[in-house]
Amino acid sequence: MGLMAASILLAAAASPAAEWETVYEGDLTQGRVINDWIPVTGDWSLTSEGMKKTGVATEGLLMLRVPVVKGAVRIDYEAKSDGPPGDLSLQLGIK
Numbered sequence: 671m672g673l674m675a676a677s678i679l680l681a682a683a684a685s686p687a688a689e690w691e692t693v694y695e696g697d698l699t700q701g702r703v704i705n706d707w708i709p710v711t712g713d714w715s716l717t718s719e720g721m722k723k724t725g726v727a728t729e730g731l732l733m734l735r736v737p738v739v740k741g742a743v744r745i746d747y748e749a750k751s752d753g754p755p756g757d758l759s760l761q762l763g764i765k
Contacts, residue, residue: 678747682739690744694736708733720748 678698681690696703698720707714712723712730723730749758 678734679745680734680736680739681744681746683742683744685741688741693739694734706735708735 678694678696679692680694682693683690694706696706698716699718701716704716704721707721710731710733712728713725714721714723714730714732716722721732745760747760749760751758
């Protein structure tokens with residue numbers, strides 16, 4: 671059982687009326703993106719389906735290594751759990 675993230679798109683806009691500009695886009699099934707992420711909690715590995723956290727006993731947290739984004743931010747991502755229904759959430763913040 672675990673949590674899997676398959677793709678993510680991070681876009682920013684300087685103002686609400688501005689066009690979205692892609693800041694980061696990653697297909698998490700590709701080996702090269704593993705270096706874009708810092709595993710903060712959980713045991714993560716790269717699989718053919720994406721980045722996967724094993725087990726449900728602990729929360730999983732991945733931190734993306736990107737520059738600070740200012741203004742409006744839009745994040746689209748795909749994630750799934752092979753465990754019982756629960757919360758799959760994304761938190762935006764800075765360390």
